[in-house]
Amino acid sequence: MLLATKLRGLEAPKPAASSQEPAASSQKCYFSAVTKDAARRRIAVVPGDGIGKEVIAQALQVIRATGAPVDFTEFDWSADRYLRDGTTIPADGFAMLTRDYDAVFVGALGDPRVPSNVHAKDILLGMRFKMDLYANVRPVKCLDDSLCPLKNRKASEIDFVVIRENTEGPYVDVGGVFKQGTPDEVAVQEDVNTRKGVERVIRYAFEYARRHGRKKVLMTDKANVMTYAHGLWQRVFKEVAAEYADIGAQHMYVDALCMHMVRDPGQFDVIVTNNMFGDIITDLAAALQGGLGMAASGNIHPERTSMFEPVHGSAPPFAGKNIANPIGAILTAAMMLDHLGRASEAKKINDAVLEAVRQKKTTQDIGGSLGTRECGEWIQQQVTGNR
16 A cells, blocks of 8 residues: 655755745645644655545544644655656655654555556555564454354454564565576575564564553464574564563464464464565454454554554555445554554544444445445544544
């Protein structure tokens, strides 16, 4: 999920001042990008492509309804921008986001008019790698029995979190092809795992469990096949787990994990894993909570600006039809507010979403009859009523 654009001559937002030049065409400012009130948080918004624009618009309205002290600056990094000028993100874009904003809120990236999806790769993977957002956090919580696809299971049994290493593995794009197009062709893709990268995400998982009152951390790998790379994961996991006597430490091979996620998801609390396995099992996990339209995520560095995005893609065939489920984006907004220290506002959003699901004030994919806008407006009104 991403957006691409070249912002030529883009300047970072200036420090708080009595006057400010009009925003460049690549930005839309809501309230102000920079404020004198240190308690206010600055959020960079990248709606992106396809349904990303629609669901992010609803999520922003819900955030405003909470009264949270936040200001938004919107960037038009997207396929549209890429097709206009052939670039994706300004040279100083990632540094600017890290320097001048407290969080980044992304919709979805991907457009069939850009078959290579180079803009999505540059923006989304660029944020993860260049901003060093090493922990991808995906809550998996089913909100209603009607959304649970498992026989004889209740929604209350599906409540765990997957923490995925976000900056290493095959995604670093190290490898090559030899003798391409011949019968002797060889393709190699490296799975990069560093001690630093493995240790910090495992430690993050234990700290997350401790902060959120969770009792177990399970590490999943395939060390019986990937003996070197995942042997490192096993050694580091045992070392770090020894420092957290109050948190149970468990291990499961990833194939067994997939089976048990379907057979008995209630046994899981926090799952930590590598980049590729995390990518795969979180799609399975999303199915347990009602589909990708319900799934939120955060790309986190605890000491830096972090990025938040709903898990679903840009879904070009559904764009502009007012049928996309905005709840994943709205729950992501709540996750972002909680990360920014606005727990009470985040709770208002989560409570309103829960009520929308219970009353079927949702889109058709999860049993409702509302459109994207109508669902977002209902949740917004519910939040406003609880202020």
